Every structure is written in structure tokens, then in C-alpha cells.
Amino acid sequence: MYQLAVAVKEEGYIKRLADYVRSSPQGGEWRITGFTSAAALRQYMKGGYAVDMMLAAPEFMEEAFAFCAPSVIKLALVLRPGEARGINTGTEELLQYQPLPQLLREIADRRLAGKPHAAFREAGRGDGTKVAAVYSAAGGIGKTVTALNMAHQAAVSGLNVFYLNLEPYDATPLLLGGVEEEGLSRLLYALKSQPETAGDLLRKLRKQHPVLRADFLPGGSHPDERFAMTPEDAGKLLQLLRTEGGYDLIVVDLDSVIQDFHRVIFEASTTIVWLTTRDAIVRRKTEIALQYIERGWPEIREQLMNAVCWVQTRMLDGIQPDGDGRDTGRMPVTGILPYVPEWKWIQPGQLLGSMAFQAAIVMLLDKLCLKGGEAVVACGGRHPAAAGPG
Numbered sequence: 001m002y003q004l005a006v007a008v009k010e011e012g013y014i015k016r017l018a019d020y021v022r023s024s025p026q027g028g029e030w031r032i033t034g035f036t037s038a039a040a041l042r043q044y045m046k047g048g049y050a051v052d053m054m055l056a057a058p059e060f061m062e063e064a065f066a067f068c069a070p071s072v073i074k075l076a077l078v079l080r081p082g083e084a085r086g087i088n089t090g091t092e093e094l095l096q097y098q099p100l101p102q103l104l105r106e107i108a109d110r111r112l113a114g115k116p117h118a119a120f121r122e123a124g125r126g127d128g129t130k131v132a133a134v135y136s137a138a139g140g141i142g143k144t145v146t147a148l149n150m151a152h153q154a155a156v157s158g159l160n161v162f163y164l165n166l167e168p169y170d171a172t173p174l175l176l177g178g179v180e181e182e183g184l185s186r187l188l189y190a191l192k193s194q195p196e197t198a199g200d201l202l203r204k205l206r207k208q209h210p211v212l213r214a215d216f217l218p219g220g221s222h223p224d225e226r227f228a229m230t231p232e233d234a235g236k237l238l239q240l241l242r243t244e245g246g247y248d249l250i251v252v253d254l255d256s257v258i259q260d261f262h263r264v265i266f267e268a269s270t271t272i273v274w275l276t277t278r279d280a281i282v283r284r285k286t287e288i289a290l291q292y293i294e295r296g297w298p299e300i301r302e303q304l305m306n307a308v309c310w311v312q313t314r315m316l317d318g319i320q321p322d323g324d325g326r327d328t329g330r331m332p333v334t335g336i337l338p339y340v341p342e343w344k345w346i347q348p349g350q351l352l353g354s355m356a357f358q359a360a361i362v363m364l365l366d367k368l369c370l371k372g373g374e375a376v377v378a379c380g381g382r383h384p385a386a387a388g389p390g
Contacts, residue, residue, distance in 0.1 A: 002111070003052045005044075007035040007060035008077060008096065020100045029158050038063045053111060055094065058084050065091070073110055105208060108160060109246050129242040131268050132370060133252045136275035137289035138282040142313045143275055144172065146337060147253040148212065149361040150273070150370070155213035157371035159248040162206070162241055163216045166234075166265070167255040168226035176209050176216055183217030185225055191236045199244035206245075215245070226255070234261035238268055249370060258289060263297055271368050272308045275337075309368060313337040335364055 004021075006014055014034030021030050033049075035041040038060060045051070045067035053073040056064035061084065065074050076084035077096040084091050094106055134147040144165070151163040165172050183205045190198045206215045241250055252265050266272055276286050294301055312335070340354045365371045 002030045003050045004030055004032045004107070005035070005041075005051045005054045005064070006032060006077075007041050007054070007056040007064050009036055009057065009059070011036050013096070017100065017103075021104065024104060035060070042067070053107070055107070057096065061091065075107075075110060101208065101210075129245075129247050129250060130270040130370065131238065131242075131250045131252060131265070132368070133254055133265050133269040133272045134275070135254045135256075135262075135272060136282075137256055137285040138277075138279075139256045141275055141277050141279075141282060142337065143256070144253055145357070146273065146275060146311075146313065146361070147251050148172070148175075149358060150365065151214040151249075151251040152212050153358065153361050153365055154249050154251070154370050157365070159371065160246060161214035162245055162247045162250045163212065163214045163253070164237075164241070164250060165216075165253040166226060166229070166261075167253060168223040170226075172216075172253075176212065176218065182219045182222075184219070185222060187217060187240075188225060188229075188233060188237065191233070191240065195236070198240050202240060202244055214251070215247070227259075229259070229261050231261045231264045234264045235268075238265065256285075258292055263300070266304050266307070267300060269307055271370065272304065273311055273364075273368075274308050275311050275313045277312060277314050309335065311335040311337060311364065314339040335367070336360065337364075 006017065008014060011034075014032070014036070018032045018034065021027055021032055033044070033051075035044065041060060041063055045064070051068065051072050053075065054064050054068055055075050055077050057077050061076055068074055074091060075094045076091045078084055078093045079096060081093060081095070084093050092110070094103070094110075132150065134143055134150065136143045144167075147165075148163065151161050155161040187198065187201060187205060190201045205217055207218055208215050238250070238252075241247060252269070254262060254265060274286075276282055293304060297304070314337070337360045338354075338356045340357055362371075
């Protein structure tokens with residue numbers, strides 16, 4: 001349990017913050033202890049109770065910070081920027097009165113910057129952030145549905161998650177909002193023209209969807225920009241999200257047509273969730289995609305295949321996945337996702353509404369170790385690493 005101490009005069013403020021945290025994704029792992037008097041705060045700190053982060057109004061700062069261990073993250077809750085400088089010039093400030101979702105996001109960012117989610121992030125690539133690419137060689141078999149549900153369930157489990165859609169024809173703004181915005185376009189432009197501003201721009205543009213519970217960039221970009229994306233562009237974008245975003249997991253929703261930048265995403269991925277079905281046309285397209293990788297990227301084929309976890313989707317109850325591996329490079333299909341008839345004519349708001357599909361995604365994340373608190377295990381295409389058929 002992460003221990004957050006808050007010292008302010010207003011009892012109602014502490015109650016509103018505590019109520020909001022309890023209803024948030026962090027509610028299961030954060031505990032807030034509030035203080036409205038210096039005496040109560042002093043007694044608590046002298047008692048040696050555990051504190052991971054201390055938020056204190058200026059009038060409480062001296063008392064609050066004096067008894068904090070060096071490992072405690074200390075933040076000043078201020079009404080105006082610069083208010084804490086006269087008391088402690090080295091203390092980072094946080095505006096006390098701002099929308100609660102934004103306040104909680106800033107608190108979470110400070111937590112991640114100071115104390116990463118160790119049990120999960122030790123297994124990431126370099127900076128500790130995991131990348132899960134979701135790919136299928138055929139369109140219309142549930143790739144975006146799978147990616148969104150993976151992001152949602154990972155976020156619910158306590159991870160800080162970013163959903164990145166790199167499809168040229170990205171329809172997710174209809175589901176997530178921000179249709180008129182151009183978040184990804186602006187960020188890609190900044191990475192090319194003013195890379196030193198990209199981190200601040202990311203923090204300004206990103207939004208957290210109240211249902212998805214993961215961050216995303218509203219609006220996406222023009223299809224021409226996606227088609228023109230280079231491996232260098234993709235690498236810079238992914239690196240920015242990993243170093244500046246403070247994320248435990250980035251879920252990348254890729255287009256079915258393999259482009260040069262796919263290689264960068266695949267190489268950076270801890271896991272590649274590759275979807276297939278029992279349909280003959282889908283199976284053939286999967287074979288062609290594997291042949292393309294074999295011919296175009298022979299030097300990294302083995303690395304990529306070891307990261308692939310094959311999942312058959314649109315499966316009916318009682319039907320087992322194919323076992324011949326004909327469409328998966330002779331590697332076994334190790335997971336299934338159910339067919340949801342209601343999604344024939346999908347409407348906004350439906351993608352996270354199937355309990356059976358969500359349960360299958362939870363099983364998948366469990367096996368891939370893409371949930372909060374899980375330890376990582378090898379999950380390459382030759383290992384049983386996805387949701388099982390039973």
C-alpha cells in the first residue's frame with residue numbers, strides 16, 4: 001500500500017481528495033492520511049508511521065518535512081506558484097486547487113519519477129517501460145478492440161498506461177473523444193522541429209479517458225503523416241513516451257500493412273500480440289506477413305518471433321484453436337479471444353462492454369505479465385504465454 005500524507009487546513013479538501021482517490025484506479029493501492037493541525041501531524045510522524053509521499057501546505061511544510069525520511073517524496077501544496085520558495089527553496093510545488101483528475105495525474109507522475117513501480121518495471125527495456133505491440137495481418141478481426149481492452153485492464157490493475165494508435169485510418173477518436181484535435185500531428189512536428197519542447201508538449205496534449213483509464217493523444221494525425229512516418233520518427237516518438245511519460249506500459253495499435261517503422265516498434269516490444277483467426281483468408285495473409293519479415297528483416301526474425309504471442313480471436317464457445325501452426329510459422333496458438341456478436345455493428349461505448357472479452361483479456365495479461373505487481377517471464381512465440389483455451 002502506497003502511503004500518501006496530506007497536511008492542509010481544510011478538512012473538506014482532504015475528504016474530497018480521499019474520496020476521489022478511492023474511486024480511481026489507484027484506489028486499491030493508495031492510502032491517504034490527512035492532517036489539519038500541526039500537533040496531529042507531529043505526533044503521527046514521531047510515531048514512525050510509514051509515509052511514501054508528503055503533500056503539505058506552506059504553513060505545514062516545516063513541521064511536515066522535518067520528520068520525513070530521505071526517501072519520502074516531498075511536495076508543497078500551494079495556492080500560487082512560488083509560494084513555497086520563501087520557506088524551502090528546494091521543494092517542488094503542486095497547485096492545491098485544480099481539477100482532481102489533473103491533480104491525481106501530477107501526484108502519480110511525481111511518484112513514478114521518484115519511485116518506479118519496481119515489481120513491474122524491473123523487466124522493461126532500459127528505462128523500465130514495457131511496450132506491447134498489437135498486430136494482425138488482416139483488418140477487421142479485433143485488433144483495436146484487443147489493444148483498447150489490454151490498455152484498460154492493465155490500467156485497472158494499477159499500471160500507468162499509454163495507448164498509442166499508429167493506424168493511418170484511426171477511428172478511435174470517435175470512441176475516445178477529441179475528433180477535431182491533432183495531438184499526434186503536433187507531437188511529431190515538435191519532435192522534428194523543436195525536440196527540446198516535445199516533453200512539455202506531451203504532458204500538455206495527453207489525456208486520460210475516464211473509462212479507458214489510460215492516457216492517449218486525442219485526434220491522432222492525418223493519414224498522410226502516418227504513411228510518411230519513418231523508422232526514425234517512430235523511434236523518437238516511442239523514446240519520448242518512455243523517458244518523459246513515466247509509463248509502466250505502452251500499448252501500440254499497429255496497422256495491418258507492415259511499413260518500415262513497424263520494425264522499430266517490433267524491436268522495442270517486450271511482447272508482440274499477433275492476432276489470427278480460423279478464416280482461410282486471414283491465415284493466408286498471416287503467412288504472407290511472416291514471409292515478408294523473413295525476407296526483409298532476416299537478421300531480427302528470431303528476436304521478433306521470440307517476442308510474438310499468437311492469439312486466435314473471434315472464437316465461438318467450445319471451439320478450440322487450430323493446432324497445426326500452419327498460419328503461425330509452426331508455432332502454437334496459445335490464446336483465444338471470444339467472438340462478440342454485438343460488435344458486428346459497433347457503436348461508441350461498446351468496446352469495453354463485453355464481460356467475456358474482458359475476462360479473456362485479463363487472462364492474457366496475466367500470462368504476459370502485463371499487470372501491476374506481476375513478475376516478468378519469457379513469453380516468446382514458442383512458449384505458452386497467452387490466455388489458454390480453457
